[in-house]
Structure formats: C-alpha cells, structure tokens
Amino acid sequence: MMMSILAPASFAQGPTSQDRASLLQNQTQPPFGTSTTSEGVQDGHAAASPNDADIGEQEVLKRTTAYQPFTASLGCPIFYTSNVALTRSGEMSDVVMAPVVAAYYQPRITKTLYANFDAREQVFYYGSNHGFDFASLDVEAGLTYFMPQFHNLILRGEYDFNRLTLDDRLGDEFFSNHALIFSAELPFRFSRAQQLSVGVDTNISVAADHQSPRRNDYEGYVGYSVSLTRALTINAAGRLVARDYHQNGRTDVSEIISATATYRLTNWCSISAISSFAHSDSNKDVFDYTVGNVGGAVALQAKF
Amino acid sequence: MKRAIRNTRPGLVWTSVVLLSLIAAARSTIAAQPKEATITRIVNDVQLHATQTAPHHASVDDKVRDGSSVQTGMDSRTELTFADQALARLSANTICSFNEGTRNLDLASGAMLLRVAKGAGGAKISTAAVTAAITGTTVIVEYHPHAYIKFISLEGTARLYLKGRWGESVLVRPGQMLITNPDAKSLPDPVDVDLARLLKTARLIIDFPPLGSQNLIAKESEKQQRAKSKRNLIDTNLVIFGKGTLVSLTNPAQMTEVSPIAASVTPGSDAIPSSTDLGTIETPPTPTGSPASNYTADNPR
Numbered sequence: 016m017m018m019s020i021l022a023p024a025s026f027a028q029g030p031t032s033q034d035r036a037s038l039l040q041n042q043t044q045p046p047f048g049t050s051t052t053s054e055g056v057q058d059g060h061a062a063a064s065p066n067d068a069d070i071g072e073q074e075v076l077k078r079t080t081a082y083q084p085f086t087a088s089l090g091c092p093i094f095y096t097s098n099v100a101l102t103r104s105g106e107m108s109d110v111v112m113a114p115v116v117a118a119y120y121q122p123r124i125t126k127t128l129y130a131n132f133d134a135r136e137q138v139f140y141y142g143s144n145h146g147f148d149f150a151s152l153d154v155e156a157g158l159t160y161f162m163p164q165f166h167n168l169i170l171r172g173e174y175d176f177n178r179l180t181l182d183d184r185l186g187d188e189f190f191s192n193h194a195l196i197f198s199a200e201l202p203f204r205f206s207r208a209q210q211l212s213v214g215v216d217t218n219i220s221v222a223a224d225h226q227s228p229r230r231n232d233y234e235g236y237v238g239y240s241v242s243l244t245r246a247l248t249i250n251a252a253g254r255l256v257a258r259d260y261h262q263n264g265r266t267d268v269s270e271i272i273s274a275t276a277t278y279r280l281t282n283w284c285s286i287s288a289i290s291s292f293a294h295s296d297s298n299k300d301v302f303d304y305t306v307g308n309v310g311g312a313v314a315l316q317a318k319f
Numbered sequence: 320m321k322r323a324i325r326n327t328r329p330g331l332v333w334t335s336v337v338l339l340s341l342i343a344a345a346r347s348t349i350a351a352q353p354k355e356a357t358i359t360r361i362v363n364d365v366q367l368h369a370t371q372t373a374p375h376h377a378s379v380d381d382k383v384r385d386g387s388s389v390q391t392g393m394d395s396r397t398e399l400t401f402a403d404q405a406l407a408r409l410s411a412n413t414i415c416s417f418n419e420g421t422r423n424l425d426l427a428s429g430a431m432l433l434r435v436a437k438g439a440g441g442a443k444i445s446t447a448a449v450t451a452a453i454t455g456t457t458v459i460v461e462y463h464p465h466a467y468i469k470f471i472s473l474e475g476t477a478r479l480y481l482k483g484r485w486g487e488s489v490l491v492r493p494g495q496m497l498i499t500n501p502d503a504k505s506l507p508d509p510v511d512v513d514l515a516r517l518l519k520t521a522r523l524i525i526d527f528p529p530l531g532s533q534n535l536i537a538k539e540s541e542k543q544q545r546a547k548s549k550r551n552l553i554d555t556n557l558v559i560f561g562k563g564t565l566v567s568l569t570n571p572a573q574m575t576e577v578s579p580i581a582a583s584v585t586p587g588s589d590a591i592p593s594s595t596d597l598g599t600i601e602t603p604p605t606p607t608g609s610p611a612s613n614y615t616a617d618n619p620r
Contacts, residue, residue, distance in 0.1 A: 067561030069396065069410035070430050070459050071521025073471065073496055075557040075566075076511040076543070079550060206505060208486030245490060 083318040086119040092289060094310025099144050101304040110142035127161040131173065152178040157196070169200040175218070192229065193222040208242040220261065230260040246279045267302060269295040287312040356383040356399040356407070356417060360527060364392035388416035391429070398527055405442065406530065408432040408523045410562070430461035430562055432523040434532050448501040453477040457532045459523070464501065467564055471496045471512060474535040479506060493539040498564055511552055514540040
C-alpha cells in the first residue's frame with residue numbers, strides 16, 4: 016500500500032535510477048532491520064517494510080447477531096431442606112423437587128431500554144410431607160433500563176402477579192398477590208471472568224387475596240460471579256431482606272446466603288449444584304426460623 | 320547345571336543390557352522430540368542463537384534446541400518443523416526463542432505463524448504480558464513490545480490471557496483477530512476477519528508449502544463464506560494491510576488511508592488500538608435477574 020502510494024514519485028527517475036536504487040538499497044541496508052525502530056514499530060504501528068504482506072490482509076467482517084427476544088426454559092432442582100415448614104422448633108427435613116417452566120419475551124425498545132414479559136410456573140413436591148406441596152405462578156411485565164454512562168447501572172420496574180395453588184389442582188388458589196417491583200443493580204466487573212454486583216430490590220404488594228400473608232419486601236444484596244472455565248461458573252450471593260407484613264404488625268428480617276456452581280454442558284443445557292442458608296428473625300418470635308438447602312438442578316434453555 | 324547357568328548368564332546379561340539400552344535410547348528420543356526443531360526453509364538472512372555457541376547464520380537442517388532463539392532479518396523468513404510435526408514460520412524482523420520445544424514459544428518481537436496438530440499436546444506462545452494457549456490450532460501472532468499484540472486464529476480455538484490478571488482471558492475462535500496493548504489491564508473482544516482474503520495474501524502461507532492444517536483452514540473459510548451468504552457476516556471496508564494496526568478504508572472508487580484506529584481510542588487510554596475499536600460485537604443482555612434469583616432458596620410460603 017505504501018509502495019503504491021509512493022510509486023508515482025519514482026516514475027520521474029526512470030528505470031535506470033530504479034535499478035540502481037534497488038541494487039544499492041539491497042547492498043547497503045543492514046540485514047537486521049536497523050531502518051526501523053529497534054522494535055519494528057513507529058507510532059504504535061509496525062514500521063512499513065517490504066514484508067508487510069507476511070501475515071496477509073486482514074479485512075474486518077461485521078458480525079450481525081440477530082437479537083433473540085424469546086427465551087424458554089425448563090428446570091428441575093432437587094434439594095434437601097432442613098426445615099420444611101420454616102418453623103422455629105420441631106423442624107422437619109425433607110427432599111424437595113421443584114420443576115419450573117418459564118417463558119420470557121424481552122423486546123428491545125431502544126439500545127438501552129427493554130420491555131420484559133414473562134411467566135413462570137414452579138411446583139414444589141415434598142418427598143414425605145405431601146401436605147406441603149404447592150405450586151407458584153408468576154406473571155410479570157415491566158421495563159429494564161441500562162445506563163452504560165453510569166457504571167452500567169441496571170434499573171428495573173415491573174408488575175408481578177403471583178398465585179399460589181395446590182400442586183395437584185392448579186386452579187385451586189389459596190393466595191394471590193399483585194405487586195410492583197423496583198430494583199437497581201450496579202455491576203462491578205473485575206475481569207472478564209469475575210463480577211461483583213450490588214443491588215436493592217423492593218416488592219410492594221398493591222393488592223392480595225388473603226391479607227395475612229400479604230407483605231412488602233425490601234432487599235439489599237451482594238452477588239459475586241466467577242467463571243472458572245468456559246463452562247463452569249460459580250455464583251454466590253448474600254441478601255438481607257426486610258419483610259413488612261400488612262397485618263398484625265409483623266416484620267421479619269432474613270439473612271440469606273446462597274452459592275451455585277453451574278456447568279454448561281451445551282448452549283442449551285446445564286447442570287448445577289445449589290445451596291443456600293437462611294436465618295429469619297421476626298418481631299413475633301414464633302415466626303423465627305433457620306433453614307438450609309442443598310441439592311442440584313438440571314436446566315434447559317432455548318433462545319429464539 | 321552350574322555350567323549351564325554360567326553359560327547362559329552372559330547371554331542374559333548382554334540381552335538385558337541391549338534391551339535396557341534400547342529402552343533408554345527410545346526414552347531419550349521421546350524426551351528429545353519436543354525439545355528440538357529443524358530449520359526446514361530459509362529465505363534470506365536467518366540467525367541462530369544457540370545457548371552455548373556464538374550467533375551464526377542458520378542453514379536448512381540446522382537443529383534449534385531447547386533454549387535457543389532464531390532471528391530473521393529484513394525481507395527474511397524461516398520455517399521450523401518440530402519433531403511432533405508442529406510448525407512455526409517466522410516473519411521478517413522476528414526474534415523467537417524456544418523452551419521445552421513447541422510447548423513454550425517466547426516471541427520477543429515480530430510475527431509468526433504456528434501450527435500445532437491435534438493430539439500433539441498444547442503449546443504456549445508467550446509475550447511479555449499476554450500468553451496464548453493453543454491446542455490443535457493454526458494461528459498467526461504479531462507482537463511488538465510496548466506497542467501491540469495481534470493474534471489471529473486460522474483454525475482451532477485459542478485462549479489468550481493476561482499474565483498476572485486472574486480471570487482475564489478471551490477465546491479467539493477460527494477467523495477471529497484480537498489486537499491489544501500488551502500493557503492493557505483487560506482484553507478486548509476479538510473481531511472477525513476474512514480468512515479467504517488473508518489466506519490469499521499472507522506470504523507466510525503462499526510462499527511456503529501447504530500447511531498440514533490446510534483442509535481445516537479451508538473448512539473454516541467455507542464456514543465464513545456461508546455466514547456471509549446468510550448475511551451473518553458482512554464485509555466492511557476496513558482492512559489492515561499486513562502487519563501493524565493501521566486500518567485503511569478501502570473503496571472501489573477511492574482508496575483512502577484513514578487515521579489510525581488509535582485515534583478513536585478513549586482518551587486516557589494508552590492510544591494503542593484494540594480489536595474492540597475495529598468493530599462491534601453485539602452482546603444483547605440476557606434475561607438475568609438479581610444474582611440471587613436462581614432457585615427459590617427460601618420457601619415462599
């Protein structure tokens with residue numbers, strides 16, 4: 016390229032001059048590149064030399080990744096829980112299988128603003144305490160706004176409808192709740208493999224059927240994620256949640272720590288080891304409890 | 320009986336000695352294999368810096384032993400073939416030393432093509448700050464201290480990582496190129512480059528005999544062409560002609576050299592371009608909730 020740009024200047028010299036120059040240059044140039052800087056670099060670029068074509072021409076291609084707004088997922092965690100009924104005393108342990116199916120639709124409105132609509136149904140089956148079996152349906156709609164100019168802050172606001180039913184009669188509702196959820200999350204990326212996130216989350220119940228379980232949640236959390244290999248990721252999180260019940264003046268404060276190791280078998284299938292520990296203190300002592308969960312999960316996910 | 324034993328003993332001893340010698344010889348051959356390379360091609364001036372001898376002009380069939388380094392002059396190139404059929408082609412003005420054979424290539428400055436066959440074990444290409452780990456891969460690396468490192472994978476996937484920065488690693492897949500400042504604290508995303516064009520113009524390929532991985536590279540190039548025909552990859556008019564980081568804006572009507580991509584680097588950086596500045600790789604956000612939104616840890620009841 017440089018040669019072609021400089022070429023017109025040498026036409027006036029004639030072929031004889033060119034031959035002479037070529038001959039003399041070959042004879043007089045030191046063999047090990049003293050015409051360039053000692054490192055072969057000028058202004059941060061490789062110094063022009065007759066060998067520029069050694070590694071070929073690199074034409075940049077633009078990859079067009081079509082945005083896939085739909086996600087469908089299916090998961091099945093199975094875990095041991097130390098306190099089935101979340102009681103202060105007389106704790107009973109059990110094994111829980113909690114298959115979950117979910118569908119997400121996240122259309123992109125602008126580069127930094129996304130809408131999200133999702134529905135999740137999860138059923139909790141207890142190994143021996145079948146009386147506790149139940150199902151939980153969540154339907155959510157909201158907006159997610161990314162603020163790259165403010166340390167990649169993520170703001171979310173959404174409406175959530177939650178409905179608890181008996182496991183074998185999904186139409187048999189025993190609690191329903193309408194809530195507004197607002198959250199802010201600030202990620203700190205240390206490297207490509209490590210990220211720390213801090214966030215706050217509020218879940219305000221605006222209406223519920225059955226008032227006694229109705230509550231507002233106020234949560235702060237710290238999460239850490241590290242990818243040990245291209246397939247293995249470990250997540251750990253610590254959460255502090257204040258639960259303010261609408262009736263009876265009850266307020267609980269829960270401390271929850273959780274750790275998950277996920278191994279991605281394929282782009283659409285992963286297996287996980289899951290664990291969590293929660294301790295809850297209530298101003299009504301009867302609602303205090305401590306619970307530990309440990310187990311594993313299989314998850315399938317497809318984006319389209 | 321004793322006589323018989325006496326008669327057989329020397330035979331047994333000699334047989335044992337011969338067997339042990341053969342085993343030892345075989346073992347030393349195996350051990351020596353990856354620790355030695357042979358210069359199989361020389362274009363112009365190539366110098367060999369052996370550990371215990373003065374630097375001298377290399378010639379074809381010279382052995383490059385562990386700890387030695389090879390230096391090419393202007394308009395010079397060389398090819399080294401290792402015992403395990405790994406192959407290194409050095410560009411002009413390149414200095415590269417070899418430790419533990421192909422297992423650790425220390426590129427002090429310059430450019431090289433390296434091919435390590437599948438099953439031949441992994442190899443590392445080390446520069447002062449960035450290391451590339453490759454297995455069953457053909458790559459081109461260009462490095463100039465305090466300036467930039469350029470890494471292109473022709474076939475196979477390589478992992479690049481920054482020394483002393485745990486977790487800072489990037490996979491460079493076939494047909495991708497990564498350019499970074501050796502003093503960078505983080506690695507940029509790689510960009511795609513047109514393999515077909517590179518293969519037609521790289522003198523480290525066209526001026527030498529076909530590579531053992533030629534078919535694999537051709538397959539990767541075909542994949543790119545298919546992606547192009549599906550419009551998953553789109554040609555741009557941004558081209559780096561050979562070594563360096565100078566991006567030229569090409570146009571059929573007008574070929575204009577634009578200012579280096581360094582100009583677009585964020586103020587405050589070292590004004591050394593990275594592959595991030597060459598193109599955009601769109602990474603749409605995934606539907607993640609809070610980090611604690613995995614599976615319900617606390618019974619919602």
